[in-house]
Amino acid sequence: MKVSVEIITGTFIDTDVSEDATVKEMKEKIAVEVKLPVTRLILVIGDEETRRLVMEDEDDMMLRDLGVGEDSHIYLFFKHPDLVSKEERSKGEDDDDPMEEVSSEAESGRGNEEEVEKAKIDGEEEDQAMKDEEEDRDVKVDEDEEEKEKEKDGEAKYVKEEAREVEEADNKQEN
Template sequence: MKLSVEIITGTFIDTVVSENATVKQLKEKISTEVKLPVRRLILVFGNEEERRMLMDDEDEIMLRDLGMREDSHMYLFIKNLDLVSMEERSLEGDDVSMEEISSEAESRRRENEEDEKVKIDGEDEDKQMKNEEEEEKEKDREDTKDDDNAEEEAREVEELGDEKEET
């Protein structure tokens, strides 16, 4: 049967699987087409009133038992690598709940955003300091010009005074 899979990016994949295909077989087929490991794929199917995410423990269910028919439409989401590695650790025996995994992934995301903000703020401070230094240099140049002009005027006044004395 032909199925239409819409990737979150808006790209469509039309794939053909047998009438007796399982969720796992569909994921494996999609995995080769999108060049991502099966463990990173999240499939969502159903109509507008009732959408459903296919869980990993449903991999052995046949697609037809889920109500998928010829030209059924589903959505493909991709798990973040951090989330996948934390899930794998929890399966290896670490007693970590999905809430903790999600919380840890969210914390890392926030830390990355804060690091980026600090980096941007630091760059802004550098720009501001450079601007202030340029303004200071410009002011010094103007002061130097004013001093030079004042000296020039003083010399001219002195020369005029000397000329009057001579006459």
């Protein structure tokens, strides 16, 4: 079945999953697309009246049991890397997750401090990239609004000049 996933940034991912797919399988497909570990993904399902957060203990539930069907719309949010606890990362659920960059040694605190710092920096860079993208959109909107104002000002000047010319022509005819 085809499911549309709307990311908090406003972009969409259309993904195909089987009728019997679980929440975890869906998250794994999405994780590959967004290049983040499954542990960072937060899904919100349902329409406006029944919208709800999919809890972590529901990962083994089938999507259809949660009301997700063909052409459903799911919202995707991300946990901040600092909020993904050591316990979640050390469960071993994501040991085969290709997107996880932190080694199990680093997770346990016995590993290389450089790896831990790199993972933290990577998460911060991802967050900064998302913030920069949002700021770029805001700047673009501001620039578009400024351009529209300039166009309006230019049109207003043109109309005023036109009116002045008509008035001068009227005055010349009267004299």
